[in-house]
Structure formats: structure tokens, C-alpha cells
Amino acid sequence: MSVVNFKNIDDICLIEINNPPVNAISAEVRKGLLKVVIELEKNKKIKAVIICAPNRTFLAGADIREFGKNVDGPILSDICNRLERLDKIVIASLHGTPLGGGLEVAMACHYRIATPNTKVGLPEVLLGIIPGAGGTQRLPRLAGITVGLEMMLTGKHVPAKEAKNNGIIDEIIDNDDTVSNGLEVAKRLISNNSRPLATCLRNEKFVNTEETKISIEKIKQKFALKHKNLFSPHAIIQSLEDGLNLTFENAVQNERKLFADCIKSHQREGLIHAFFSERAVNKIPELKLGKPKTIKKIGVIGGGTMGTGISMAALNSGFSVVMIEQDQNGLDKAFEKIVGTYDRNINLGRMSNNDKDSILNNFKGDTDLNTLSDRDLIIEAVFEEMEVKKDVFKKLNSICSNETILATNTSYLNVNEIAEVVSSPDRVLGLHFFSPANIMKLLEIVVAEKTSNHTVATAFSLAKNLKKIPVRSGVCDGFIGNRILSKYLVAIYHMVEDGASIYDIDRVIREFGCAMGPFQVIDLAGGDIGWATRKRKAPYRDSNDRYVEIPDRICERGWFGQKTGKGYYLYGKNVPFLTPNPEIEKICEEERNRAGIKPKKFTDEEILNKYISSLVLEGIKILEEKISIRPSDIDVVYINGYGFPRWRGGPMNYADKIGLKNILKHIETYEKEDPRFWKCPELLKKLVANNTLFRDLN
Ligand code: 3HC
Numbered sequence: 001m002s003v004v005n006f007k008n009i010d011d012i013c014l015i016e017i018n019n020p021p022v023n024a025i026s027a028e029v030r031k032g033l034l035k036v037v038i039e040l041e042k043n044k045k046i047k048a049v050i051i052c053a054p055n056r057t058f059l060a061g062a063d064i065r066e067f068g069k070n071v072d073g074p075i076l077s078d079i080c081n082r083l084e085r086l087d088k089i090v091i092a093s094l095h096g097t098p099l100g101g102g103l104e105v106a107m108a109c110h111y112r113i114a115t116p117n118t119k120v121g122l123p124e125v126l127l128g129i130i131p132g133a134g135g136t137q138r139l140p141r142l143a144g145i146t147v148g149l150e151m152m153l154t155g156k157h158v159p160a161k162e163a164k165n166n167g168i169i170d171e172i173i174d175n176d177d178t179v180s181n182g183l184e185v186a187k188r189l190i191s192n193n194s195r196p197l198a199t200c201l202r203n204e205k206f207v208n209t210e211e212t213k214i215s216i217e218k219i220k221q222k223f224a225l226k227h228k229n230l231f232s233p234h235a236i237i238q239s240l241e242d243g244l245n246l247t248f249e250n251a252v253q254n255e256r257k258l259f260a261d262c263i264k265s266h267q268r269e270g271l272i273h274a275f276f277s278e279r280a281v282n283k284i285p286e287l288k289l290g291k292p293k294t295i296k297k298i299g300v301i302g303g304g305t306m307g308t309g310i311s312m313a314a315l316n317s318g319f320s321v322v323m324i325e326q327d328q329n330g331l332d333k334a335f336e337k338i339v340g341t342y343d344r345n346i347n348l349g350r351m352s353n354n355d356k357d358s359i360l361n362n363f364k365g366d367t368d369l370n371t372l373s374d375r376d377l378i379i380e381a382v383f384e385e386m387e388v389k390k391d392v393f394k395k396l397n398s399i400c401s402n403e404t405i406l407a408t409n410t411s412y413l414n415v416n417e418i419a420e421v422v423s424s425p426d427r428v429l430g431l432h433f434f435s436p437a438n439i440m441k442l443l444e445i446v447v448a449e450k451t452s453n454h455t456v457a458t459a460f461s462l463a464k465n466l467k468k469i470p471v472r473s474g475v476c477d478g479f480i481g482n483r484i485l486s487k488y489l490v491a492i493y494h495m496v497e498d499g500a501s502i503y504d505i506d507r508v509i510r511e512f513g514c515a516m517g518p519f520q521v522i523d524l525a526g527g528d529i530g531w532a533t534r535k536r537k538a539p540y541r542d543s544n545d546r547y548v549e550i551p552d553r554i555c556e557r558g559w560f561g562q563k564t565g566k567g568y569y570l571y572g573k574n575v576p577f578l579t580p581n582p583e584i585e586k587i588c589e590e591e592r593n594r595a596g597i598k599p600k601k602f603t604d605e606e607i608l609n610k611y612i613s614s615l616v617l618e619g620i621k622i623l624e625e626k627i628s629i630r631p632s633d634i635d636v637v638y639i640n641g642y643g644f645p646r647w648r649g650g651p652m653n654y655a656d657k658i659g660l661k662n663i664l665k666h667i668e669t670y671e672k673e674d675p676r677f678w679k680c681p682e683l684l685k686k687l688v689a690n691n692t693l694f695r696d697l698n
């Protein structure tokens with residue numbers, strides 16, 4: 001069977017595209033489709049054409065793996081134009097997720113029908129490109145300029161009902177059989193003598209008026225901040241705006257040119273790396289060997305920041321949740337926070353009172369751990385203290401059956417040590433959520449020495465049900481994300497003590513594309529958290545390691561950031577965003593004097609090099625120690641948990657891009673100044689010597 005098959009049923013031609021898993025429009029698909037279109041151009045008997053696709057979805061877009069490669073094959077844009085010009089009615093029979101080029105093919109057809117669960121979209125912007133097969137011209141003609149632009153600038157998947165209201169879909173048919181749907185509609189349209197209606201000729205919603213200009217301006221402003229560092233959203237707007245003054249053919253050619261510019265960009269490469277990396281996380285050895293257990297009932301211990309977030313994440317995905325707190329007061333506070341979050345969502349129109357009631361029906365709080373005896377999985381989120389956690393796990397050992405999976409949400413503590421207090425440690429693992437846990441997508445799945453394959457498989461299946469992105473991590477201090485974070489914060493404090501300005505560092509890292517600078521993040525999370533960790537680790541600190549006391553001086557003053565109104569920045573009703581705390585620079589000076597350091601100036605480039613080098617240095621050690629099984633997993637952690645710019649593809653991908661030789665050169669220079677901190681990993685030397693990249697290890 002070829003990827004494009006067609007058969008004529010009387011005067012109807014049925015085209016089926018079969019390129020599993022998602023019917024991506026590869027060169028083979030394009031060749032096959034063009035061949036059929038050429039046949040149809042010559043065929044006078046056929047009156048209607050149906051395009052559909054078996055498997056799980058109609059065409060989910062261009063084959064992204066082909067981007068940036070020299071692939072032979074016709075251009076999708078040309079095929080769409082020829083399809084649209086056919087003198088027979090062309091019907092797209094949609095199901096699943098017709099996205100990108102898939103929706104572009106559908107929009108070039110003359111009639112679109114869909115099953116009720118279909119979702120359509122032009123998500124090219126998420127890959128750093130623009131729709132390149134007429135999408136920027138046909139979508140606004142069908143849905144209008146505002147809706148079309150919003151769809152293209154967000155990449156969102158629009159449900160069939162909304163798409164029908166917007167004019168993208170003509171009919172929703174409540175039957176999953178897309179072939180019979182197509183045949184039924186084709187016969188009806190033929191018998192009604194319907195004529196092909198080319199989208200390119202439908203200009204009623206695509207007019208260049210003063211009102212149009214105002215709408216486009218409004219949308220530009222709405223997305224200005226979100227898209228400030230990005231290239232493709234601006235190209236999308238440009239393509240549409242240019243199209244208002246061009247003939248359709250010229251507009252499509254112009255779109256092709258902008259599409260080609262995007263394909264060449266680094267942002268496209270970084271975003272597509274992120275796309276595939278987020279799918280690669282599921283390829284781990286344990287999943288081949290383990291069988292996931294069904295999880296329905298979840299227990300959460302601790303109703304603080306994380307316990308409430310984790311409970312909501314589970315409740316939102318339909319799990320039954322029992323939360324345990326130390327006392328009634330703790331439970332009341334947790335309940336208030338959870339109800340408050342749902343009420344806010346109701347006020348924002350994101351959910352209804354009924355949704356809230358049915359979610360809360362699945363939720364129960366208690367102060368007695370014994371209530372957890374029937375749970376399939378328990379997630380502990382109590383204080384970050386080993387003895388407190390061990391005590392909880394010892395009690396769980398006697399309360400729960402040996403089948404119950406026991407997880408800790410610890411940020412740094414040794415999961416092997418926690419597992420030891422349980423009679424069957426094979427069912428113990430770390431589930432490291434990120435705050436706010438009901439929102440953040442990342443979930444580090446920490447596999448301890450004795451964790452079984454079944455337990456790991458269950459955790460990955462749970463992540464899928466929670467709509468999280470799971471990343472496998474081994475056990476070490478801070479796992480993948482927090483371990484790297486600790487390292488680069490130390491490197492940054494070294495820079496500050498050596499003379500760099502805290503505000504320059506934040507600015508440079510923001511300008512690099514991170515959502516916030518590290519000192520903004522500390523102020524947001526609360527400086528006290530890091531302070532407590534530093535105090536906990538103080539007895540084990542090697543006296544030969546360089547230790548910068550600046551953050552301790554700040555915490556000693558009770559300046560914990562946003563929650564105390566003062567940290568590295570000032571906070572308050574009338575205080576402008578990012579107002580530096582005027583006393584910080586003086587504290588830095590005093591500390592430099594105390595440490596006997598003569599401050600030097602840092603250029604933006606020096607700041608950035610040190611920041612990136614420290615991230616990559618720890619990333620390589622994590623790979624050497626097999627804490628992470630591939631560099632792209634580290635990228636996924638940094639993009640989804642730490643605000644690293646997605647369009648840079650994560651720190652390891654960025655290192656590949658700037659050249660491992662350059663990273664090695666920086667690290668070797670820093671090593672001369674501070675050999676303990678910057679000791680150069682053998683793996684990096686080996687990769688450079690062999691002229692290989694991190695991507696070769698993925
Ligand atoms: N090209 C190549 N491979 C693709 C692909 C694509 N467009 N979309 C998905 N795949 C692959 C995935 O990498 C994965 O491979 P793996 O099994 O080897 O890991 C497999 O298909 C299944 O994908 P998912 O695991 O993501 O499956 P889901 O069912 O969870 O999601 C989906 C399906 C919603 C279609 C999701 O895969 C998706 O969003 N895909 C990307 C869609 C997209 O961005 N389309 C636009 C492409 S650009 C374009 O069309 C340009 C045009 O304007 C010219």
C-alpha cells in the first residue's frame with residue numbers, strides 16, 4: 001500500500017492518505033497527492049473528490065523531520081493551489097488533529113466536514129515558522145482576520161464546534177467513519193448541483209479597511225510582549241498584511257519567501273529540537289520492561305505550596321484525592337487555597353460552578369494518615385527534612401499494602417535513603433513537581449536504586465494522565481534541574497563577588513531570552529528557601545570551596561524578596577517593576593572588601609558566557625554520572641521548569657549551536673582561576689576531540 005491511495009466510486013474519487021502515526025505530509029505524501037491531482041485535472045467524469053486519512057488523525061501537518069534538509073518533492077503550496085482550482089467539488093473529511101499543512105490542505109478544498117472530536121489549528125508559530133501552504137491567506141478568508149491571526153499567533157487547537165462557528169468547518173457529522181461521511185456529503189453536493197467554491201476567491205472577510213488596520217494593530221500590541229524575541233510571529237502578521245494588497249498568487253509566493261526565511265532561522269531549529277525532545281523523554285529502558293499499574297486513588301501528604309498544587313493537578317485530571325495535614329488548621333488553609341484557585345478560575349470564565357463541585361466531590365482532607373490505606377499512589381510533600389520524611393514513610397509502610405506506590409516530592413533529599421525505611425523499596429520513587437504544580441508541565445521522575453520497572457512505568461503513565469512532561473532522573477542532590485540551578489547560582493554569586501552587578505546579570509539573562517533573571521527568581525520564590533538549604537548543607541561544605549556570603553547578608557536582614565517587600569528588588573503598590581534595592585550594592589561592596597577582592601568589570605558577553613558555561617558544565621556531569629540518559633532530557637527540564645528560552649532549544653542544544661569547542665575554551669579558562677569549581681569534565685574533552693556534539697548522544 002502506498003502512502004496516497006485513491007479509487008473512483010462512480011463519479012466520486014476517494015483519496016486516502018496513509019502515513020502513520022500522524023499522517024505527516026512527507027515528500028512521499030506530496031508526490032502521491034500531486035500525482036492524483038494531475039490525474040483529476042484530466043478526468044472529466046469525476047464530479048467530487050474526498051480527501052481523508054485513516055489512522056488516528058487527518059494530516060497533522062508537514063513532516064517536520066524534513067525541515068532544513070534537502071528533500072526532493074513537490075511543494076505543498078503548489079499542490080494546494082492546484083487542488084483548489086479543480087473543477088470538481090473537493091471535500092476534506094476531517095478527524096483527529098488536522099494541523100498546519102493538514103489544515104492548509106483542508107482549506108484549499110471546497111468543503112470541510114469533521115467528526116465532533118476534531119481539533120484544527122495552524123501551530124507553525126510554535127515551531128518557529130509560518131504556515132507555508134497558503135494558510136496565512138486562506139484562514140483569514142474563512143475565519144476572518146482577527147480569529148485567523150489569533151489562531152496563527154497562538155497555535156491553539158480549535159475544537160470542531162468553534163471552528164464551525166468561525167467558518168473553518170462547514171459541517172460536523174456525528175459519525176467516526178470519515179469515508180462514509182465523505183461519500184454521503186459528496187453525493188448530496190453532486191445531487192444539489194453544488195459548484196466548487198474556492199477559498200482564495202472568498203474575500204468578504206478579507207478586506208483592507210481602516211477597521212482591519214485597527215484590528216491588526218490591536219493584535220500586534222496584545223502579543224508584543226509574548227513574542228518580543230521571536231521571528232516567526234512577525235512574519236505571520238507581515239504575510240497576512242502584505243496579502244491584503246497583493247493578488248492571491250503573489251500573496252502565496254510572498255508567504256513562501258517568509259516561510260523559507262523562517263526555515264533557515266536558528267529559532268526554528270531550537271523549537272523543533274524542543275518538540276522532538278519532549279517526545280523523546282518517553283523513550284527510557286524501564287518502559288520496555290515495566291507494566292503500568294492503574295492509578296485511580298491518590299493520597300497527598302502535606303497541604304502547603306506543593307501539596308495543594310499537586311492535589312489540584314490530580315483533581316483536574318479526574319483522580320480521587322485524599323490530602324493529609326498535621327492538624328485541622330493546616331487542612332483549612334489548604335482547602336481555602338484550593339477553593340480560592342477554583343473560584344478565581346470561575347471568575348475568569350475558565351470553569352463553571354458545576355465543574356468546581358464535581359472536582360471537589362473527589363477531594364477529601366484528613367489529619368489521620370490511616371485514611372490513606374486504600375490509595376493506589378501516595379505523594380509526600382511535607383517539609384524538606386529527612387527525618388520528617390522518613391517518619392512519614394515508616395508510617396505509610398505499616399498503613400498501606402505493598403502494592404501502593406510511594407512517592408516523595410523532595411527537591412534535594414536522597415530518595416534511596418527515604419526508600420530504605422520501607423519494606424519493599426521497589427515501589428518508592430521521587431515525583432518532583434514544579435511550583436505551581438497545577439500549572440507547571442514538568443515532572444521529574446526520580447528513579448531510585450531499587451525502584452522497579454513497573455513503578456517507573458506507572459509514574460510515566462500517571463504523568464501522561466496528569467498532562468505533564470515527564471523526565472527521568474537518577475538520584476543526586478537536586479536531580480537534574482535543581483542540581484544545575486544550584487551550580488549556576490554559585491557561578492553567578494562568584495561573578496557578583498568578583499564585581500559584576502546583580503542588575504546587569506539579570507538584564508543580560510533576560511535579554512538572552514529567559515523569562516526572568518536569577519535574582520528576580522530568588523525574590524519570587526523567597527530568598528529564605530535557598531538560605532535554609534545553605535544552612536542545612538553548611539556542616540558538609542568543603543572549606544576549600546569558595547563560598548560567597550552576599551545572599552546570607554541579605555537574608556539576615558529579613559529581605560526574602562516579594563513576600564517581605566524587599567529583596568534584590570523593592571516591591572510595593574507604588575514601586576515600579578524591577579526597582580533595585582538601593583542597599584544591595586553597598587552590601588556587595590562590603591562583602592568584596594571582606595573577602596579581599598578587587599572588583600573588576602564584566603561585559604555582557606562575559607556574564608552570558610559564564611552563565612551558559614556553568615549550566616552546561618553541570619549538565620555534562622549529570623550525563624557522565626548517568627543521572628540523565630540524554631542531553632535533550634536536560635533541555636526539556638530547563639525549558640519547562642526553569643524558563644530557559646524554548647526557541648534556543650535548551651542549554652545543551654544551545655551549547656551545540658555555539659560550539660562545544662568554545663564552551664571547552666571558556667571552562668578551561670575559568671578552571672585556571674578556580675580549578676575546584678570549574679574542573680573540566682572528560683566527556684566534554686572527548687566530544688570536542690571527536691568533533692561530536694551533544695545531539696549525537698541523544
Ligand atoms: N512531523 C513528523 N513527525 C511528527 C509530526 C510531524 N508533523 N507530528 C508528530 N510526529 C511524530 C512524533 O514525533 C511522534 O513520533 P515518535 O512516536 O517517534 O515519538 C509521533 O508522531 C506521535 O506524535 P505524538 O507523540 O505527539 O502524538 P500525540 O497523539 O500526542 O499528538 C499531534 C499528535 C497533536 C499531531 C502532535 O504530534 C503534534 O502536535 N504534532 C505537530 C503538529 C504540527 O506542528 N503541525 C504543523 C507542522 S509544520 C507545517 O505543517 C508547515 C506547513 O505550513 C507547510
Ligand code: NAI
Pocket residue numbers: 301302303304305306307324325326330380381382383384385388392409410411412432433434435
Ligand atoms: P510548605 O512548607 O509550603 O508545606 C509543607 C506542608 O507540610 C505544611 O503545610 C505542613 O503543615 C505539612 N506537614 C509537615 N509535616 C507533616 C506531616 N507529618 N503530615 C502532614 N503534613 C505535614 O512546603 P512546600 O513548599 O509545599 O514543600 C513541600 C515539599 O515539596 C518539600 O520537600 C519541598 O522541598 C518540595 N518542593 C517544593 C517546591 C516549591 O517550589 N515550594 C518545588 C518542588 C518541590
